[in-house]
Amino acid sequence: MAKVIGAVVIDTEACKGCDICVHACPTDVLKLNDQVNGKGYNPAYPANHAACTGCKICALVCPDMCITVYQYKPDKVA
Amino acid sequence: MTTSVITPEEIIKKGTVVFKKTELMTNNTLSYCPGCGHGVAHRLVMEVIEEMGIGEETIGVAPVGCSVLAYDFMNVDMQQAAHGRAPAVATGIKRVYPEKYVFTYQGDGDLAAIGTSETIHACNRGENIVIIFINNGIYGMTGGQMAPTTLAGMKSSTSPYGRSIPTMGYPIKMTELVAHLPGVAYATRQAVHEAKYVRKAKKAIQKAFENQRDLKGTSIVEIVSNCNSGWKMTPVDANKWLEENMLPYFPLGDIKK
Numbered sequence: 108m109a110k111v112i113g114a115v116v117i118d119t120e121a122c123k124g125c126d127i128c129v130h131a132c133p134t135d136v137l138k139l140n141d142q143v144n145g146k147g148y149n150p151a152y153p154a155n156h157a158a159c160t161g162c163k164i165c166a167l168v169c170p171d172m173c174i175t176v177y178q179y180k181p182d183k184v185a
Numbered sequence: 186m187t188t189s190v191i192t193p194e195e196i197i198k199k200g201t202v203v204f205k206k207t208e209l210m211t212n213n214t215l216s217y218c219p220g221c222g223h224g225v226a227h228r229l230v231m232e233v234i235e236e237m238g239i240g241e242e243t244i245g246v247a248p249v250g251c252s253v254l255a256y257d258f259m260n261v262d263m264q265q266a267a268h269g270r271a272p273a274v275a276t277g278i279k280r281v282y283p284e285k286y287v288f289t290y291q292g293d294g295d296l297a298a299i300g301t302s303e304t305i306h307a308c309n310r311g312e313n314i315v316i317i318f319i320n321n322g323i324y325g326m327t328g329g330q331m332a333p334t335t336l337a338g339m340k341s342s343t344s345p346y347g348r349s350i351p352t353m354g355y356p357i358k359m360t361e362l363v364a365h366l367p368g369v370a371y372a373t374r375q376a377v378h379e380a381k382y383v384r385k386a387k388k389a390i391q392k393a394f395e396n397q398r399d400l401k402g403t404s405i406v407e408i409v410s411n412c413n414s415g416w417k418m419t420p421v422d423a424n425k426w427l428e429e430n431m432l433p434y435f436p437l438g439d440i441k442k
Contacts, residue, residue, distance in 0.1 A: 113203075114196035125220030125420040131380060148219065156193045164380040166204040170224030171215055179200030181191070 111180050113161020115153050118173035122150035128165035128174065134158040137165060209235045209260045216254050220420020222410030223252055225377040226319055229387045230290065231259055233394055243286040244278050246271040248300075250292035251326045252319065259290075269300020272307035275314045286397055288315040293334040294324045297359045301333075304363065311368025311402040315393045318359065318405060321412040322431060329415035333357040336434055341415070356434060360407040364441040370402035372441040376409045376432065378424040389439075409435050 115136065122144065128151050129137045138154035150173075153159065161178030209231035217223045234243050240261055247255040249268035256263035266274040271289035279287045296304050296318050307314070323341055324330040331341040331348060334356050338347040348356075364372035371393055375386035386408060393404035409431050413423035 112191060112196055112200075114193040114200065116197065121214060123219035127220055127378075127420050127424065130421050153193070157190075159193075161200075161203055163204045167380040167383045168225065168378070170217065170219075170221055172206040172210060172224065172228055174204070175202065175206070176204035177197045177200040178203045179191070179196040 111160055111178055113159040113179070114156065114177045115159060115161075115165060116175045116177070117151055117153070118175075119144050119150040119152070120146070121171050121173035122148060123171055124148035124150055125170065126151075127168050127170070131164050131168045133162065133164060134160060207232045207235050209240050211258055211260045213257050215258060217251060218414045220411065220413050220423065221251070221325075222321065222377045222408065223319060225383060226290075226317065226386075226408050226410065227252075227255065227258055229377070229383070229390050230288065230317060231261075233387060233391045234261065234286070237391070237394060237398075239286050239394070242284070243288070244282070246275045246278070246287070246289040248289070248291040248295040250295050250324075252290055252292060253326070255290050269295050269298070270303055271295065271300065272312070272314070272316060273303045275316075276307055276310070276312045279312060279314055283313075286315075286394060287313075288317060288394075288397075290317045291319070292325070293318070293320045293322065293332050293359075294326075297333045297357050301359075304359065305366070308363040308369050308403045308405065309366045311366075311370075313397055313400055314403060315390075315397055316403065316405040317390070317393075318407040319410050320359075320407055320435065321410045321415070322356070323412045323415040325412045325415045329412070329417075334359075334435075336430060339430075358435070360405055360440055363403075363405055368402050369405065369441060370396045371404040371439075372407075373405075373439045374407040374409060374435060374437050376427070376437055378411060378427055382437070385437075392442075407435075409437070
């Protein structure tokens with residue numbers, strides 16, 4: 108069975124940089140950006156995208172609903 | 186290693202969406218502080234309503250407190266009640282529209298302090314409503330004053346030396362209190378600071394709305410949440426503090442089912 112791989116898309120303008128997703132991620136994908144967004148927060152971004160499994164844990168704990176999670180199984184989808 | 190390197194863009198293009206913001210949340214930016222549990226609680230309630238397909242038939246009642254603006258974020262019919270009176274307003278709405286789903290969304294300053302009487306009597310009448318009770322042990326909106334649910338020894342702006350039990354009493358356990366009433370069908374306490382608790386909390390909220398559909402009586406879902414601004418901590422530290430201090434006094438699980 109091929110490994111499931113995932114990707115996250117973060118709405119950087121909605122993110123308030125609370126850091127909860129960064130600590131929740133089991134594969135250390137996310138980090139806070141040094142650049143601030145329009146509101147002056149440091150938004151999260153997927154620094155280590157290759158490790159993402161699409162487990163949704165970051166999205167489940169995100170209080171501002173700014174994370175969309177995608178999952179892909181290489182051998183399943185043509 | 187059979188898989189070749191695949192870029193995130195390709196995953197997004199070829200893969201399936203496994204999580205996205207529910208349609209029943211508006212695109213308004215939440216007014217809550219970074220890391221506040223209200224956002225997750227809002228989302229869970231709206232996800233349950235969306236999955237049950239009752240978005241058009243649901244009326245929510247917003248409280249006074251941080252979540253007073255819930256009507257700006259929840260894309261269902263909403264009514265804002267006077268401080269603490271959400272269960273009374275919900276009673277009225279439910280009796281006029283018995284076929285609608287009615288829920289209240291209240292904080293601890295609203296439900297456990299000024300609205301204690303309304304809560305207890307609505308539960309005692311067994312009104313067929315869902316009460317979502319966010320307990321963060323403090324008055325968040327007004328600047329971190331002591332709430333009835335503030336823990337013993339916990340510092341707040343009106344208990345700067347910590348809550349003293351001989352003079353200020355014990356933190357009130359509202360969910361246990363109303364669970365004794367025969368009108369209450371379901372009383373449970375959940376949390377939203379970690380993914381495993383979020384999943385359980387969603388199931389509890391779903392059960393509460395199903396109870397309303399099946400005319401079983403009042404369902405109260407308490408959600409132990411954080412208030413990192415009021416507790417004067419970072420969001421991550423606040424969640425850790427919650428786990429170590431709030432959960433021993435407010436244990437999670439079903440109190441009545």
